Each structure stands twice: as C-alpha cells, then as structure tokens.
Amino acid sequence: MKREPNNSGALQRDPAGCWWGLTVLATAMLLAMTTWFSATAVVPQLVQHWGLVDGQAAWLTIAVQLGFVVGALGSALLSLADRIAPRRLMLLGAVLAALANGLLLLAPGLWSAILLRVITGACLAAVYPPAMKAMATWFRFKRGTALGIMVGALTLGSAAPHLVNGLGGLEWQRVILATSLLTLAGGLIAEFLGSDGPFPFPRAPFDPRKVWQVFTDRKVLLASLGYFGHMWELYAMWAWFSVFFASTLALHGVEQAGRWAAFGTFAVIGAGAAGCLVGGLLGDHWGRAKATALAMAISGGCALIIGFMQQAPVLLVLLVGLVWGFWVVADSAQFSTLVTEVADQSYVGTALTLQLAIGFILTVPTIWLIPVVQQAAGWGVAFGLLALGPVAGIIAMRALERDSAQGVGARG
Template sequence: MSSPWAMLGVVSLAQFLAMTLWFSATAVTPSLVRDFAIPAGQVAWLTMAVQAGFVVGTLVSALGNLADVVNARTLMFIGSLAGAAANAAVIIAPSSTSVIVLRFLTGAALALVYPPGMKIAAGWFRDRRGLALGLLIGALTLGKALPHLLTALFGDNWHQPMLLVSGLAALGGIMVLAVVRDGPYLAATAPFAPHAIRKILSSRGARLATFGYLGHMWELYAMWTWVAVFAAASLTASGMTNAGAAGSVAAFLAIGSGAAGCGLAGYLADRFGKARIAMWAMLASAACAALTVVVFGTSPFWLYALVMIWGFAVVADSAQFSALVSEHAPKEHIGTALTLQTCVGFLLTMVTIEGMPRLAEATSWQYASLLLVPGPLLGAWAMSRLKKPI
C-alpha cells in the first residue's frame, strides 16, 4: 500500500486516534472536579495545561530540530505512546495538581504527533496539498470530538473513557510506525532561528497570515473547550432533563462537524484561494458566535443546528494559515515562521479559554461567546487584505 491517498488515509486515522487525548479530561470535567476537588479557579487548566504543554513541546522540538534528527513516523509513534501513558495516569493521580501536570505532559507529547503528521501527509502530495491537509485536520478534529461522545455514553464513569482513548492513541502510533512510509516529496524541516523573527515580520504577507491565524485561534479552542457547558446551560434553560449528557452530544456534533468543514475548505482553497476561503469561514463563525445569544434557551433544534454550523466553520480555515505563512514568509525561514505562528496562537487560546467562564460567571453562558466574536472578525479583515482576485 503506497498510493498517496492510502498513506493519507492511514496517517489521518492515526491522527484521529491520537487526538482523542486532547479533550479527554475536558469532556469529563464535572467528574474530575468532583473526584479531585479541583477548585473553580483551576478548572480551565484541564484544557489550558494541554495548550501550554503543546507550546513547550513545539518549541523544544523546533529548537532541537527533532523533525530532521528523528523520522516523523518515529516521532508520531513516541508522541502517541507518551501521550497515552500520561492520559491514563490521571486515573491514579494523587491530587488535582498532579492531574494538571499530567495534562501538560499530554500536550507536550501531542506536539510530537500533530506537526510530524502534517509533514508526512505533505510528503505525499505536491498538487492538491490543500485538500490533503484539510482532510488530515478534519480527521484530528473528529478525534478531538470523540471524548464528548464517550462522556455521553459512559456518564459519570470517567475512568473507562480515559483508558479507552489512551488505547486508541497507542494504536494510532503503532499504525504509523508499522504501515506508513515516507512520501516522495518529504522535505527537510527548516530549523528554528529566533533571530529571524524580525525578518519574518517584515513580510506583509507573513504578518497578515499570522494575524489571521491569531484571530482564528482566539475563537477556536475556547469554543471547543466550553461548547458542552454552553449547550448544557442552554438546554437546561429550555427545560430539558439530563441536559449534561445532551450537552456532551452537542459538543461532539459541534466539534465533529468541523471535519467536514476542513475537507470542503481544503477543496475550495485549491480553487478560489486560501485567504478568501479563510475569510469566508471566519465571517461565518463570528456570526455563529454572535447568534448564541439568540438561540440560548430556545428549542434544542436551533441549538444543535447552530453549534453544528459553528463547528463546521470555526475550524474550516485552520489548514490554510500554515500554507499561507509558508507562501509568504522568507523561504529560508519557513520553519521559524510556522513555529512562531503555532506557539503564539496556542498561547493566545489560553486567554479566551480562561476568559469565557469568567464572563459567564459575571453575566451568564448566554453572553459568554460574545467574547470570541472580535477574533474571527479581525482575522477576516486580515484575510481580505491578503486575498487574490479570482
């Protein structure tokens, strides 16, 4: 099995399996809060620690140039197994602090899964790379949605979903090492050079692409982190019983619908331009974030419809930002530009992940998503400056 699409299928499946680790704790937050007596001020760190770990892992990998020292398939294998072990260890964690530390280690391990997977996929495609990477990100998006479905199925029994996703992640790592081969277009990873940051930012295209990505990240992970809580609050206000499980289903549908959004956006980006598709996606997601105020507490039908459309749009543009930075950054500093984009973007996610529940506490969950609206609007403005005429 050595066709590009077959290899993409295996890598995408492995990414799907490994990325179930990302929101494994977020999906069972109420149970973890209960069993570990996690203070209210630390709850957001169940997700924020993963973000911070991913940033540190990305920086260490870039500074050590691991992607060139170690084969990308081996990195994915190591990252998947290390992440699986850290995730499973939550079950025997002695305190809430140790849970947060284990979530940080999980995020650091996933830094060895996500970027190497992108590199492997890109190595099999020269043409239609936008579609290929869109499908890959769609697969990992679906993986991030799965824990919410497992929570709806298992309820308060959070040990079984945590162990299950650890097993899935380990399986994904084994699959990559055993089945996947390097593609004909596999390129060396450009090293990280901090002194080149000024040169990168002097490029108008790289600045706009990075600014657009930051607007995208301002919204994306906060939406993914809190959509289950928002949905449960809305469903409770509408009079639904067992709103917690229904909120988990809503989160699965919202995040999972992004897989289709990534695939369609990748297909369209190859035809209409990456910046234009990213702009359209961000305008749609900003509108959805604003409309949460309107649908809150109304019929569950409208809630489910909105979060699915929102989830479809909010991640649809994700694959296009890396491609845009690669196109506009100085060729000798592409690796630095991508590392800078990723690290600053994931650090920014921590602001809105922390900010949304604070706004909800000050007002209500009906208005919390308004915090996210400025990000995609500013990102869409940046893409409007970058897009090319059709």
Template sequence: MTFTRSVTGMSDGNNTSPVVAVALVALSTLLAMSAWFSATFVVPQLKATWELTPGGTAALTIAVQLGFVVGALLSAAMGIADAVPGRVLMFWGALGAAACNASLLLCEGLGAALPLRVATGVCLAGVYPPAIKEVSTWFLKGRGKALGIMIGALTLGSALPHLVAAVGGVEWRLVIVTTSLLSASGGLVVLLVRGEGPHPFPRRPVSLAAGFRSLRNRDVALANAGYAGHMWELYAMWAGLGLFLGSLPEVASQSDAESLSALLAFMCIGVGAAGCLVGGVLGDRWGRPRAAMTALVCSGGTAVALAVFYPVLPLTVVILMCAFWGFWVIADSAQFSAMVAETADPDYIGGALSVQLALGFVVTMLTLWGVPQAVEHYSWRVALLILAVGPAVGILAMAAAERRRRERVLIVGASTPLGTSQR
C-alpha cells in the same frame, strides 16, 4: 476520495500511495491526540473524586495547551521539526504522550496531575506540527483538501467526549487506560507510511531559532494572525457549546438536560469534520486567504447573530445556527497551515508550523479562561461577542493576504509571454 496530484506516481523508493499516506497520518494523529481528548472525558468525574474547584478543572484542561505551546516553541527554537523525520517525531511523541497520560492513574490529586498534563502537551507538540508537515509533502494542488481531512479527523475526536458524556457511565480510569493505548497505537500507525512524499521539504541540521525566521515573512505573519483569530474562537466555542445549549430554557427544563445538551454539542461540533473538507476544497479552488475569510465571516457572523437573537429564537433555529457555526468554525484551520507550508522558507517549514501552532494555542488559553468568566459575571451574549473578536481580526489579516495573492498573480501574468501557460 481522490486528490488532484501534480505528479502521476509515487516518489522513488516509496511504496505508499498519497491517499493511503494521508489516511494513515490522519489516523495516527487522531489516535495519538486521544491523550489530549482524555482530559475532557475525565474532568467531570475528577471534579468530584479530587474535589476540584472551577479553577482546578480549568487548570487541568489548560495545562495541556500550555505544554503544547512549550513543546512547539522548543521544537521551533531548536529546529528539531526540520532536522528529524516527521514520522520519527510522531512516533516518539505519541509514545511519550501515552506514558504521561497513563501516569494519571498514579495520581491522587491535582498537584500531581498538572505536571503530567503539561508533559502530555509537550509530547503532543511532537505529533501535530510534524503531521501537518508530513501531509503537506504528499500533495500540492490538493494540499488544502488533504490537510482538511486530517483536521476533520481531529474535529471528530474533539466532539467525541460530548457523545461519551451524553451516554454516561464510563469510569475515568478506564478512559485513561483506553486513551493511553490509543495514543501508543497512533505512534505505531504512522510507521506504516513507507517512504517520503513526492514533495519533501529540505532536512536541515538542528539550528537554534530557525523556525522563528519565518516571522519575518509577511505572508507567514498574516497567516499566523489569521490563525490566532481563528483559535481565539475555536477552542472556547468547542468547550462552551454544550454549556450554552444547556442554558437554554427549552433544554434546561428537560429531565435529561445534561445528556441532551452533550448530545446536541456532539452533533454541532462533529459536523465540523465536513466543514474541514469543504474548506479544503474551497482553499484549493479559490486560494487560501479567500477560503479562510469566508469561513471566518460565517463563524464570526453566527456568533454575533446568536448573541443578538438567541433569547427570542425557537430552539430548533438556535440548534441549526450552532450547527452552522460548528461547520464553519473549523473549516479554515487547514488553510492557515497550508499558507505557511506554501509561503515560508522551505528550509524551516517544520519550525514555522510549530511557531504558528504555538501562537494559536497561547490564544486558546486566554479564551478558555476568559469566556467562562464572561458568562459568570455578565451573560452568554457578552461571551459570544467576545468570541466574535477573533474572526474579526482574522478577516482583516486574510483581506490583506488576499490582496497580496492577487498582486502576485497580476505580476506573474504580466511577466508571462503571450501564448505560454503557468504551472
């Protein structure tokens, strides 16, 4: 994979090529986030072992989201993400997440496990936002594609629990041990990146509320609004897709219905890794707002189409629509981060990204709780329409962002003397 670079070589004092650096950061993030994915792996077994209620199983999943939000907001409020090198934060965050995850082996019930899951999320807030910032320092023109590759790796990680569920037979303690080791190894992998990217952001002393200053920037605010709409749909879709497919009569009537629905969910979610790459290419060519708006129209439109037509459609068509949904539902994710990296005050990029991610994951907690309630009390049709609300909000935000982008292009073009070119 090659990227368009704005430089012909590496920055001074740096022995890692941009492509290798992005690959290492993506691998490090994927491995470190194993501690997050472990909840999805083990919840079905813990539900029986710890006699969890539906509320308890939801709490075990949402606890990591809550911890991530708390950690991201603390990082932004204190300016840590802009004061400490990203690789250092990722190393300690990954090790902390591994330790918290491994401590689940000592738990005998939900009461002891919940604080550890919250702590895991706090530690992972030291991995994901700095990883986005690190990748952004290695590319300018190819930034969307580079971020898309990193988030594509995480998409595969999010889909993997469904494949494990389809295969079955993996004991939950082994899962915890394995994911803890993977998380710790993620912290070590990032140390293989030597030197800084050729486009580093300024490093500032710790400053309270530094990252929140980004909210005054209209371009950043629109990116955050689009990201919130995207996240409203994303995690609830990922969490609920297997259940939705399993509810279809043609699937539910099979003797191995649970394994079949998990396998279908893995395929429909995993295809999003390719969507991330396509979204990155479109973002680099068309501009971030237009690319994100395209993805939002496709994903939100598919949710509405499924809500209206899925009961009367053949199973094959429904599965293809779900795969199309899975492709586009994540394709825009990297573009919102790239918009912040390109429009926020360079002094506070780390804090601005932490705030964006915190806002997005707050939204995920609402739909992760609310969508199952809608299914239980109403129907999948209602739940699918609820999910489509997020993309609708995101589309409005991206339409406004695209207008602002075009206005800037016109202004720059009008101020450029005839015969000169813009970089």
C-alpha cells in the same frame, strides 16, 4: 528557497498512493489527538471526584494548551520537526502523551492532574506539526484539501472523548484509559503503516536564528496573523460548548442533560471535520484568503448570537451550534497550507510549529475568560468576545489578498 505551487494545468495530478498516504496519516492523527480533550470531556465527573470549582476545572484544559505551547516552542527552537523524521517524532510524542494521560488515573488531585495535562500537551506538540509536514510530502496540487482532511481528523479526535463520555455514562476512568489506548495506536500507525511521499522537504541544520526569521516574510506573517485570530475563537468554543449546551438543556428541563450535551457536543465539534474538507476544497479552487475570510465571517457571526439563544428551542440552538462547529475550524488547515507553500522550504516544520505555538498561547486567555465573563454577564457576552478573533483574522486575510499579486497567498 521557496517552493511555489503550480495550479495552472488541469491535468496536473498528485502521485499515485497519495490518498492512501493521507488516509494512514489522518487516521493516525485522529487517534493520537484524542487525549487532548480527554479530561475536558469528563469535567463534571472530575469536579465531583476532586471537589473542584468551575475556575479550577478550566485549568484541566488550559494546562494542555500551555503544555503544547512549551513543547512547540522547544521543538521550534531545536528545529526538531526539520531534523527528525516526522513519523518517528509522531510515534515518540504519541507514546509519551498516552502515558501522561493514563497517569491521570493515579493522580491524587487537581495539581498533579494539571502537571500531567501540561506534559500531555507538550508531547502532542511532537504529533501535530510533524503530521502536517509528513502529509505535505504527498501533495503539491491538492494540498489545501489534504491538509483540510488532516485537520478534520484532528477535529474528530478532539470530539471523540465527548462521544465516549456520552455512551452509557461511562466512568471517567474508562474515558481516560480509552483515549490513552487510542493515542498509542495512532503513533504506532504513523510509524509502521505510514510512509513518506515523493516531495520531501530538505533536512535543516540546527540554526536557532531561523526560528524568528520565519516571520520576516510578509506572507508568512499575514497567514500567521489570520491563524492567531482563528485560534482566539476555536479552542474556547470547543472547550466550553458542552457546558453551555448542558445548561441550555437543563434550562429546558431535559432529563440527563449532561449525557445529551455530550452527544450534542460531539456532533457540533465533529461537524468541523466536514467543514475542514469544504474549507480545503474552497481554498484549492476559490482561494485561501477568500475561503478563510468566509469561514471566519460565519463562525464569528455564530459566536455573536448563540449565547443569547438559551431561551430559544433546543433544536434551533443545536442547529446554530452545528453551523458554528462546521465553520469555526474550516479555515484552520488553510493557514498551515499557506505556510508550507511560502515559507523557506528547509524550515517548513519550524515555521508551522512556531505558528501553532503562538496560536495556542492565544487560546489560554479565552479559555480562562469564558467562565469568568459568563458568570458576570452571561453566555451571550462570553461567546461574543470570541468574535474579536475572526474580525482580526479577516483583516489579515484581506491584506494578504491585496499583497498576493501572483496569487500564491490568495489562491494557494
């Protein structure tokens, strides 16, 4: 069974209380996801603390991606997001993620830290997909905008550790502790202040065959292929922009380059929150396929040029970074929105989780490749490789637009 949105009536409205429900869930998401980049934000300090080299430091971020994949695949195989109340699952994931992140304070070295980061990522797989599903129970007519706000909250949560790190040059231990407490607070808010909307998805029986059957629907497949191209670019950009910008500032002789790079990175990643809102509005009113293609075209263009701009004025580099940060995530929620609209409604949570899992698998090679290619060929080539994802995503979205004769995929 598929629930098709109806956008034909100008007077159609989502129910009273939907925006309050969204506010609570978005706040919970913002707080709960801060542990994602907690270690990445303090990589320079951890490099000194544990005596790491650049290649080793990358695994602190890659480990979270791998953990998320493991957790998401496990959740999809067991259909947890369709069998357990979403907000209860969010609370459980947030509590365990906060604990695993906090244990970094006791980690004696890199390998124990990597294990804890894997566990953190796996636990966050019980936060992100259920939050998206819980939000969708509140909206039918402005779902793209609402999901955009949710991903905007995720974006701010991902940027927050850079802000914490930049404020006064805090010790890495304080950054880790602060993000753990924020994640715990997010889970508590979701469970005890949140509520379910009037459009619940049906509960699903455990059926492992449904896991891979979700991609037999061509529209779900194309929406997911677009998402995979988007993910090829997104997390590598988020993970390595701070290092790129710090080296740019140092090249220009800026004092305290690391601290100012942290503030700049917070602004660049945080700009994506506004991008998510704009992407949602465009998706609801202009069409999801067109909106996502536009976002990927702009972000891919930024990826192609920014790495070659280190000799340019710092403010110009930052400006291009802000444009990149705005558009690189503006399309993210629209891929998820498409899945909630066209997938089998009994297994929306499973479809979302599987889409996310495969998408995050693709983040691992790009996060690993960036420092390797940068050392061999410079930032221009390294960031330029990320543009391959948007190109593939645009092709998928054009195919979806052609296939959507009735406008489900193209207009949402």
